[in-house]
Amino acid sequence: MSSLAKQAESAFDVEAIRQQFPILSREIDGKPLVYLDNAATTQKPQCVIDALVDYYSTCNSNVHRGAHQLADEATRRYEGARDTVAEFINAYSRNEVIWTSGTTESINVVANGLAQLLTADDEVLVTEMEHHANLVTWQQACKRSGAKLVVVPIKDTGELDLEQFSALLNTRTKLVAFPHVSNALGTLNPIADLTAQAKAVDAWVLIDGAQGIAHEPVDVQVLGCDFYVFSAHKLFGPTGIGVLWGKEALLTEWPVWQTGGEMISEVSYQDAAWNVLPYRMEAGTPNISGAIGMAEAIRWFSELDMDAVQTHEAALLESATRQAEAFDGLTIVGTAPNKVGVLSFVMDEGHPADIGFLLDRQGVAIRTGHHCAEPLMGRLGVPGTARASFSIYNTLDEVDALFAALNKVKTMLG
Structure with missing residues (x-):
């Protein structure tokens, strides 16, 4: 040994x-069973399973809307889960925690808005090691806007070519997206340094944290990125729930992804006004049990050394x-x-x-x-x-x- x-x-x-x-x-x-497929999804501890069962057994209700005790209890647990996530990643504000179905939807929320903000003079920087979710989304945003997608090469070892990353950054770079950890290779990227370089040219930064969130502490204030996205199921939580964290000033003005209930503050037959954060980015009935299960997974994980x-x-x-x-x-x-x-x-x-x-x-x-x-x-x-x-x-x-x-x-x- x-x-x-x-x-x-x-x-x-x-x-x-x-x-x-x-x-x-x-x-x-x-x-x-020898389970060695954790990059696809992690297994769930009994406390997470119990949290899901308890929600459905004791206070199953829709959130925010009900005028009864079950709705109040469900809302407290659901919004408490948002607080748990905010504390876990050291968000500036709980309003910056946006619930999504997972990392993929989180990236799509940002990419859909970005496509409306890009021009033909802009560039989006990604890497050769991207998961499709952090490649195709930007590829399509660039196609819709006429912007250029720039791909940073990797070395034969599977590590990012840092010299090329630095060389490809320029004043046209609008957004830089890269993985915290490569899902296919396990490569751990120097995300704080990459973020600092991107911010030096005034680019927005999105970190795909799907594979990193369970392996390294994440402090978004220390990282200095604009967006950090991840899924619960890679962190011992349920499938179908994830987080888009973004700086409040950005999310307040970011083009909305979906419209419908909850994200509306006022509606007429001819127009609508959007709600405040975090609700302006969350349309429809959310994955309430998923958020509660995710919070329980984070509490469990946070107790470990x-x-x-x-x-x-x-x-x-x-x-x-x-x-x-x-x-x-x-x-x-x-x-x-x-x-x-x-x-x-x-x-x-x-x-x-x-x-x-x-x-x-x-x-x-x-x-x-x-x-x-x-x-x-x-x-x-x-x-x-x-x-x-x-x-x-x-x-x-x-x-x-x-x-x-x-x-x-x-x-x-x-």
């Missing part, structure tokens, strides 16, 4: 964590990387020096889809394909990868189980 692994083992009680996740006791085809969590996850990645490097016929895709718990790889024997299928028969759950990052896969010269992604409840024994299963895969496909 490496020194990092010993340090992680002494500082972090992973078995106590695992006991809080009922799904981890499952078996797949008679074998213990983040230094111990990061040490544990680093030990998992170190063990996986060491075993992968020693595995004959396996090539790691994405070797940036700064990474979080993602091991993306290809094997000489077998297509990634075949690898994933055969691992599943042994109880090991991973993801295969291009991971909604098709242009990135083309840049790296692979059709797709097999991706094992780790979280706080994974163990070093599960890393060993992954490679024991891969040895069987190699034998079957060889």
Whole structure:
């Protein structure tokens, strides 16, 4: 066992964590579940499941509108969840926390407004490592406005080319969008430095935090970005709920995304006026239970020792990387020096889809394909990868189980 692994083992009680996740006791085809698909979605602790059940069991009601006790209780929990999120990311104001269905919708809210603000003289800067949600949205906004989409290259290791990032920034750059962490490679970007450089040319900055929010503390005031977006389900919360955080001065004037109930302050047959923040950006009946479940996930996560969590996850990645490097016929895709718990790889024997299928028969759950990052896969010269992604409840024994299963895969496909 490496020194990092010993340090992680002494500082972090992973078995106590695992006991809080009922799904981890499952078996797949008679074998213990080894869940290594956390970059796709994390599992949920019992307290989050209980929070969802409790809402539907005790105070299910629509929020803000009802003249009865159930509505009051639901509204208090729902708006309390907004406060929890604001505190978690150190927002300047609770009004800056906008509920969405997830990271993808959050980016679309910003991109839809941006398309109305761009001109043909403007540029939008993205990177070669983007998830489709943080690429296609800006691509379409540029097409509608005539602006230019500029793509910052990455190095063969999967890390951003920082020299090129600096060189491509200019006074025409209207917005810069980049991931906190690459979903396909695990590359951890220097988001504070990138933000500072973009702000130096007076560009707006959006950080796709879908993969970063569960692995690093996020303080939007320290970062200095204009928008930070993320989903609950990557942070041990429910699916179908996410957050667009944006600076209040921007969101107050940003073009609205959807119209309907709640976001209206006054309506006639000929015109309408929008509500104040945060409601002007939230049309229709919201995902009330999702917000409540997300807040419970944040409370649960916030009680953990983040230094111990990061040490544990680093030990998992170190063990996986060491075993992968020693595995004959396996090539790691994405070797940036700064990474979080993602091991993306290809094997000489077998297509990634075949690898994933055969691992599943042994109880090991991973993801295969291009991971909604098709242009990135083309840049790296692979059709797709097999991706094992780790979280706080994974163990070093599960890393060993992954490679024991891969040895069987190699034998079957060889």
